[in-house]
Amino acid sequence: MNRTLRLFALIAFGTLGVAACGSDSTGTGTGLLTVRMTDAPFPFSDVARVDVFVVRVDARTSEPTDAEATDESNTSGWTTVATPNTSINLLDLGDGKTTNLGATTLATGTYNGFRLIIDPSKSSITLKDGTQPAIMFPSAGHSGIKINLDKPIELTENGSVMTLDFDIGSSFVMRGNNARNGFIFKPVIRAVAEDITGSVSGSVHANSATGAAVPDATVEVLTAGSLLADADPTHIVRSTSTDANGNFRVAFLLPGTYVLRATPPTASGFKPALLAGGLTITTGTEVQNQIIVVAP
Numbered sequence: 001m002n003r004t005l006r007l008f009a010l011i012a013f014g015t016l017g018v019a020a021c022g023s024d025s026t027g028t029g030t031g032l033l034t035v036r037m038t039d040a041p042f043p044f045s046d047v048a049r050v051d052v053f054v055v056r057v058d059a060r061t062s063e064p065t066d067a068e069a070t071d072e073s074n075t076s077g078w079t080t081v082a083t084p085n086t087s088i089n090l091l092d093l094g095d096g097k098t099t100n101l102g103a104t105t106l107a108t109g110t111y112n113g114f115r116l117i118i119d120p121s122k123s124s125i126t127l128k129d130g131t132q133p134a135i136m137f138p139s140a141g142h143s144g145i146k147i148n149l150d151k152p153i154e155l156t157e158n159g160s161v162m163t164l165d166f167d168i169g170s171s172f173v174m175r176g177n178n179a180r181n182g183f184i185f186k187p188v189i190r191a192v193a194e195d196i197t198g199s200v201s202g203s204v205h206a207n208s209a210t211g212a213a214v215p216d217a218t219v220e221v222l223t224a225g226s227l228l229a230d231a232d233p234t235h236i237v238r239s240t241s242t243d244a245n246g247n248f249r250v251a252f253l254l255p256g257t258y259v260l261r262a263t264p265p266t267a268s269g270f271k272p273a274l275l276a277g278g279l280t281i282t283t284g285t286e287v288q289n290q291i292i293v294v295a296p
Helices: 066-070
Strands: 005-007 026-039 047-060 079-082 086-089 102-111 113-118 124-127 143-146 153-155 160-166 172-174 183-185 189-193 198-206 218-223 236-241 247-253 256-263 279-281 286-294
Touching: 026 079, 026 153, 047 102, 066 143, 113 160, 153 160, 153 189, 160 247, 198 279, 218 247, 236 247, 256 286, 279 286
Parallel strands: 026 160, 198 286
Antiparallel strands: 005 026, 026 102, 047 079, 047 086, 047 113, 047 124, 079 102, 102 153, 113 143, 160 189, 172 183, 198 247, 218 236, 218 256, 256 279
16 A cells, blocks of 8 residues: 655754865854654555664765765764664654654755665664565665665755655565565655745546545646656656545645646546646645545
8 A cells, every 4th residue: 555654754853064075065063953854655555664774864965876875884074964773664644744864063065965875784674464574675784775865855955855755666666576575675766945835635526526436546746747657757756645534735845836646546447647736836825625536
């Protein structure tokens, strides 16, 4: 079952400096950077828990290569901004529930690089029957994950809140057609400064705007111009699923024009549909009461 889950952070640290790649990368003042984390939908209905042991979050002004982000021993230019050192069940964080990761005071300026350090040996997936299938991680030791930024994080003296979007469904790839066969870990994490984003909420209904609610429908925010049958994963900006009442909410969207698509469960007999008129997001606002109508 697809779900949108949120993992937030707010722990204060002392004032820290950060190595810069150029003299114009940071300012002379400082600002509080708060790190938050959320995850995109997890599509496997037979999974009870997704426990990820989060060691820390690092930041730097210059964009790292994948190798620089992966190598935990490479500390060049990196400053640790959060050290939760805890196991978090991502499936516990639905319906807007939050948990704290961390925050720190950094030099003001533009930050182009972030990485998440996890401990695979303490991370696991538990199925609803209580079994824990094997997960193939890149390394048995701590793994650094490069965080893809929607836009560089601009830290001012007023502070900034960065949200990490941990796409569980893409990060844990099922081996074969059964979750018991195990998973391959291919991390996909995005980030955006929350203060420049907006959100959308609404519901999915069958046959008409007042028809029966459609639960467990996948709702995707697609790039402008995407078509109903678009299968290009790079066109998926964010995604979630409807709850038991057919309702959905997608947060942390950059301002712009999008296409909103609902795909009902296969067993429902209904076909995918788009939100009529498209979707326009503006900073600091939520577009509400958006209804997507699906039909056989």
